Amino acid sequence: MDSSTTVVEHIYLLVMVTLISVVQNAFFAQKVEREGNGQNAKTSAFERVYCANRNCMDAYPTFLAVMWCAGLCLSQATAAFAGIIYLVVRQKYFIGYMGQTSQSTPGYLFGKRVLFFLFLMSIVGTFNYLLTHYYGSNYKEYVETITSAASALLLIP
Amino acid sequence: MDSSTTVVEHIYLLVMVTLISVVQNAFFAQKVEREGNGQNAKTSAFERVYCANRNCMDAYPTFLAVMWCAGLCLSQATAAFAGIIYLVVRQKYFIGYMGQTSQSTPGYLFGKRVLFFLFLMSIVGTFNYLLTHYYGSNYKEYVETITSAASALLLIP
Amino acid sequence: MDSSTTVVEHIYLLVMVTLISVVQNAFFAQKVEREGNGQNAKTSAFERVYCANRNCMDAYPTFLAVMWCAGLCLSQATAAFAGIIYLVVRQKYFIGYMGQTSQSTPGYLFGKRVLFFLFLMSIVGTFNYLLTHYYGSNYKEYVETITSAASALLLIP
Numbered sequence: 001m002d003s004s005t006t007v008v009e010h011i012y013l014l015v016m017v018t019l020i021s022v023v024q025n026a027f028f029a030q031k032v033e034r035e036g037n038g039q040n041a042k043t044s045a046f047e048r049v050y051c052a053n054r055n056c057m058d059a060y061p062t063f064l065a066v067m068w069c070a071g072l073c074l075s076q077a078t079a080a081f082a083g084i085i086y087l088v089v090r091q092k093y094f095i096g097y098m099g100q101t102s103q104s105t106p107g108y109l110f111g112k113r114v115l116f117f118l119f120l121m122s123i124v125g126t127f128n129y130l131l132t133h134y135y136g137s138n139y140k141e142y143v144e145t146i147t148s149a150a151s152a153l154l155l156i157p
Numbered sequence: 158m159d160s161s162t163t164v165v166e167h168i169y170l171l172v173m174v175t176l177i178s179v180v181q182n183a184f185f186a187q188k189v190e191r192e193g194n195g196q197n198a199k200t201s202a203f204e205r206v207y208c209a210n211r212n213c214m215d216a217y218p219t220f221l222a223v224m225w226c227a228g229l230c231l232s233q234a235t236a237a238f239a240g241i242i243y244l245v246v247r248q249k250y251f252i253g254y255m256g257q258t259s260q261s262t263p264g265y266l267f268g269k270r271v272l273f274f275l276f277l278m279s280i281v282g283t284f285n286y287l288l289t290h291y292y293g294s295n296y297k298e299y300v301e302t303i304t305s306a307a308s309a310l311l312l313i314p
Numbered sequence: 315m316d317s318s319t320t321v322v323e324h325i326y327l328l329v330m331v332t333l334i335s336v337v338q339n340a341f342f343a344q345k346v347e348r349e350g351n352g353q354n355a356k357t358s359a360f361e362r363v364y365c366a367n368r369n370c371m372d373a374y375p376t377f378l379a380v381m382w383c384a385g386l387c388l389s390q391a392t393a394a395f396a397g398i399i400y401l402v403v404r405q406k407y408f409i410g411y412m413g414q415t416s417q418s419t420p421g422y423l424f425g426k427r428v429l430f431f432l433f434l435m436s437i438v439g440t441f442n443y444l445l446t447h448y449y450g451s452n453y454k455e456y457v458e459t460i461t462s463a464a465s466a467l468l469l470i471p
Contacts, residue, residue: 008286033265129322165443
């Protein structure tokens with residue numbers, strides 16, 4: 001009981017963001033299901049929604065891996081905040097992809113900035129652990145403050 | 158050694174279900190490999206097995222995320238049990254997809270009920286943690302009992 | 315602070331390998347992005363790079379799951395070493411896929427040996443935990459030594 005509560009304490013924000021992303025996945029999948037059903041299975045609308053869902057699903061494991069690594073290694077709250085922003089970007093991408101004509105589809109990639117931020121957080125967290133382990137100096141608090149401040153930059157469109 | 162054993166204690170059932178799902182993935186992938194090899198790479202049989210594998214793989218990260226969240230936040234055994242049921246549903250879906258004629262393929266989604274159950278488990282677990290943290294009241298034991306009982310409902314086809 | 319450092323201690327090598335795999339994913343995705351842009355979106359070169367990326371992404375959640383299970387249940391360093399080898403194999407597969415003519419593409423699967431090794435590690439780790447729990451006998455040190463030695467076999471091409 002005790003040790004399990006400790007585990008939940010360190011991950012509950014990440015779990016929440018993961019659950020929101022699952023709801024979003026279900027929303028995407030349901031769009032594909034509805035468009036694919038019936039006689040319009042080969043139309044351009046189906047192809048676009050299928051392709052948008054495909055691109056989102058391709059990046060999904062990468063996103064989950066980076067967010068959880070960043071959250072476990074450095075700071076849970078900042079990683080969860082960046083995760084939420086990624087989900088907003090993904091929602092915009094999906095809606096934008098569906099509305100486009102096939103001449104001007106958005107690119108394959110999206111949310112590069114957020115993923116890069118989470119990636120940096122993981123690297124900093126790992127290096128901070130190595131520094132703590134081998135040199136005894138611990139910069140975690142400074143790094144966490146800087147990271148929280150830097151995460152505000154993600155809000156700039 | 159000590160703390161690592163503690164970690165394994167909380168996840169070994171989830172690890173087992175994950176390993177079974179990996180074996181199933183390998184089975185699916187090997188079906189695709191065999192159908193895709195040789196001269197029949199553009200037949201309808203290949204397309205169907207490829208599509209079934211695709212739909213299963215699309216839902217795989219979502220399934221893993223929800224199962225692990227439910228297992229870590231609430232109850233390991235119940236989450237593993239629901240995971241096993243999901244794998245059975247997935248096996249049926251794959252076999253059914255392969256055997257169908259292309260007129261009447263099953264939909265894009267499957268195992269919705271199990272995923273929803275795991276999703277609910279994660280939410281309940283997270284809320285229970287928040288209640289414990291802020292109010293000091295702990296309903297985890299009651300919730301675990303109710304969840305285990307409710308998981309029997311998943312067996313209804 | 316304390317307990318969080320303990321967590322990082324058990325996973326920092328796995329986090330590093332995960333981050334390297336994310337960089338590789340970004341490299342693959344960027345190749346797809348560049349080939350898909352512009353007028354050559356329907357050429358055979360685009361189809362090949364898209365297919366290579368697809369096959370790599372299909373196996374990615376399976377790889378992550380097996381590597382983390384092996385690392386948490388048995389030995390972090392050996393799992394990370396096998397993960398690095400998997401990434402090298404994947405890089406070779408991707409490059410090979412892009413360079414091939416469409417008559418002789420490599421198969422759908424790759425890195426089977428490494429995945430099988432990580433899978434075995436997870437099973438051994440789980441069984442060792444069960445043995446420790448129910449019989450009190452702990453073979454973890456012997457198993458770890460044997461596993462580290464066996465991981466050298468993965469270097470044989």
